[in-house]
Amino acid sequence: MAKITAHLAKNKKILFAASEAHPLIKTGGLGDVAGALPAALHDLRQDVRLILPAYRDAMRDIGDLKVASLRMQDDPYPLRLLEGKLPGSGVPVWLVDSPLHFDRAGNPYLGADGRDWPDNADRYAIFARAVRAVALNQMGLAWQPDVVHCNDWQTGLVPALLSLAPTRPASVFTIHNLAYQGVVAATDYRRLGLPAEVWSVEGLEFYGQASYIKGGLAYADMLNTVSPTYAEEIRTPAFGCQLEGLLQRRTDRLVGILNGADYREWDPEHDRHLPHHYSAASLQGKAANKTALQREVGLPRAPEVPLIGLVGRLVEQKGVDLVLAILPALLQQPVQVVILGSGDPAFEKALTILAGHYPQHCQVKIGFDEGLAHRIEAGADLFLMPSRYEPCGLNQIYSLRYGTLPVVRRTGGLADTVTDWSEGLARATGFVFDAATPPALLEVVLRALQHYRDDPVGWRRVVGNAMARDYSWRRSAEAYLDLYQQAIARAGAGKP
Numbered sequence: 001m002a003k004i005t006a007h008l009a010k011n012k013k014i015l016f017a018a019s020e021a022h023p024l025i026k027t028g029g030l031g032d033v034a035g036a037l038p039a040a041l042h043d044l045r046q047d048v049r050l051i052l053p054a055y056r057d058a059m060r061d062i063g064d065l066k067v068a069s070l071r072m073q074d075d076p077y078p079l080r081l082l083e084g085k086l087p088g089s090g091v092p093v094w095l096v097d098s099p100l101h102f103d104r105a106g107n108p109y110l111g112a113d114g115r116d117w118p119d120n121a122d123r124y125a126i127f128a129r130a131v132r133a134v135a136l137n138q139m140g141l142a143w144q145p146d147v148v149h150c151n152d153w154q155t156g157l158v159p160a161l162l163s164l165a166p167t168r169p170a171s172v173f174t175i176h177n178l179a180y181q182g183v184v185a186a187t188d189y190r191r192l193g194l195p196a197e198v199w200s201v202e203g204l205e206f207y208g209q210a211s212y213i214k215g216g217l218a219y220a221d222m223l224n225t226v227s228p229t230y231a232e233e234i235r236t237p238a239f240g241c242q243l244e245g246l247l248q249r250r251t252d253r254l255v256g257i258l259n260g261a262d263y264r265e266w267d268p269e270h271d272r273h274l275p276h277h278y279s280a281a282s283l284q285g286k287a288a289n290k291t292a293l294q295r296e297v298g299l300p301r302a303p304e305v306p307l308i309g310l311v312g313r314l315v316e317q318k319g320v321d322l323v324l325a326i327l328p329a330l331l332q333q334p335v336q337v338v339i340l341g342s343g344d345p346a347f348e349k350a351l352t353i354l355a356g357h358y359p360q361h362c363q364v365k366i367g368f369d370e371g372l373a374h375r376i377e378a379g380a381d382l383f384l385m386p387s388r389y390e391p392c393g394l395n396q397i398y399s400l401r402y403g404t405l406p407v408v409r410r411t412g413g414l415a416d417t418v419t420d421w422s423e424g425l426a427r428a429t430g431f432v433f434d435a436a437t438p439p440a441l442l443e444v445v446l447r448a449l450q451h452y453r454d455d456p457v458g459w460r461r462v463v464g465n466a467m468a469r470d471y472s473w474r475r476s477a478e479a480y481l482d483l484y485q486q487a488i489a490r491a492g493a494g495k496p
């Protein structure tokens with residue numbers, strides 16, 4: 001308690017830079033975090049401001065906007081800064097408006113062909129320049145942060161650019177996913193006029209190219225990732241994506257802070273996407289959501305048949321290949337499966353074709369559908385997340401709150417948040433397996449189905465345990481305040 005009071009007594013000015021934030025723009029968990037963590041910091045009475053690219057979707061959804069600064073209108077890459085509020089919270093938002101780069105339809109990172117936008121190097125260099133200018137109070141906003149909190153490769157250039165300023169705020173860089181690095185051609189780097197001073201093996205250079213994420217990893221005053229286990233894993237070659245050497249060198253700067261869940265959005269007692277609300281004390285609503293989900297996705301109404309859900313990006317990270325491999329055997333069981341996702345076109349196609357053979361048992365919905373994601377969390381009995389790696393993972397945390405027992409691989413944040421049935425009915429919250437192989441996944445799913453069938457009393461108890469787990473953002477936000485304090489102390493002590 002003393003610690004919390006100390007934080008509240010000394011408010012910090014925090015500039016939170018991200019490439020997506022719910023509800024303005026979201027492709028995955030980063031959007032959830034950047035929508036919720038600033039709000040949690042705001043609730044802790046910190047002076048936090050969010051800065052995002054002015055994507056077309058974000059401009060549409062934010063409502064009232066005013067022009068905050070025209071200071072960079074004469075730059076080689078001109079931009080305006082617009083100001084609004086993050087819907088549902090009091091957090092001020094700045095949108096970096098360069099229409100040529102951000103005013104386009106669709107996904108923030110990918111074109112309609114599913115490939116990276118060809119000008120991503122330009123887009124996130126321009127964004128980083130704008131963040132730097134705000135951080136150094138060069139935009140005429142009469143506000144200078146104590147800390148700039150950057151997230152993932154899209155903001156990686158910011159700590160590198162700031163390191164060149166004679167006086168600067170502290171910087172924190174959060175790794176949400178080390179595998180996405182923003183590696184761009186050296187010619188692009190030069191064309192964009194990015195500084196030669198940070199072009200080195202210790203800096204941005206990565207096998208002859210420029211790695212935006214290295215800007216964060218090498219130059220931020222403090223680093224963190226989104227779970228304690230992933231913070232350990234990324235120091236090893238198996239998970240380090242060729243950056244483990246750098247992370248080992250900066251090991252004293254790297255910590256793990258587990259993400260929270262935004263229970264304003266993800267709680268079956270008041271989730272606005274659900275036809276029926278429920279709680280641990282009264283689970284009838286969950287059964288009603290199951291029936292509604294079966295109807296919505298086109299599965300037969302079958303209250304007794306266990307329903308397995310999966311929501312996520314359909315990419316190798318998420319173990320989609322393992323799911324594909326076990327589905328034919330799994331669908332021999334009395335079971336229903338519903339999958340919502342988008343991503344790798346090969347996975348989308350393979351899942352769709354496979355489901356086509358079992359329409360009574362398996363439905364696959366390709367696309368991004370926020371409401372359906374919530375209804376799958378509520379209507380399913382089990383939630384599948386067999387990730388090969390998982391920095392934190394939010395869907396398993398949501399699943400716990402929805403009483404939908406997660407089946408997860410023991411890696412990253414999944415290992416940190418789910419307790420296997422075998423650890424006893426007093427503690428268990430789901431099912432955990434180890435080997436990233438189809439037999440291991442099939443075995444754990446069959447084990448879960450057996451408990452569902454044979455031990456309804458035990459099942460109810462484990463559902464109760466899961467629903468009682470509390471991953472509120474407040475605790476994580478307090479851990480970030482400590483991290484900011486450490487970054488400020490290190491920044492004051494000289495070079496990163």
Ligand code: ADP
Pocket residue numbers: 027028029030032311312313340341342367368369370373392393394395396
């Ligand atoms: P990641 O960030 O790696 O994609 P997380 O589990 O941290 O994984 O977060 C994923 C978030 O994105 C969750 O809020 C999840 O519900 C959402 N999501 C992923 N795919 C879809 C989809 N196809 N439709 C709706 N929501 C999705």
Ligand code: GLC
Pocket residue numbers: 028029030033176177226259390391392393394413
């Ligand atoms: C990344 C990770 C995911 C994490 C999310 C939010 O997208 O893949 O594990 O939960 O970021 O931090």
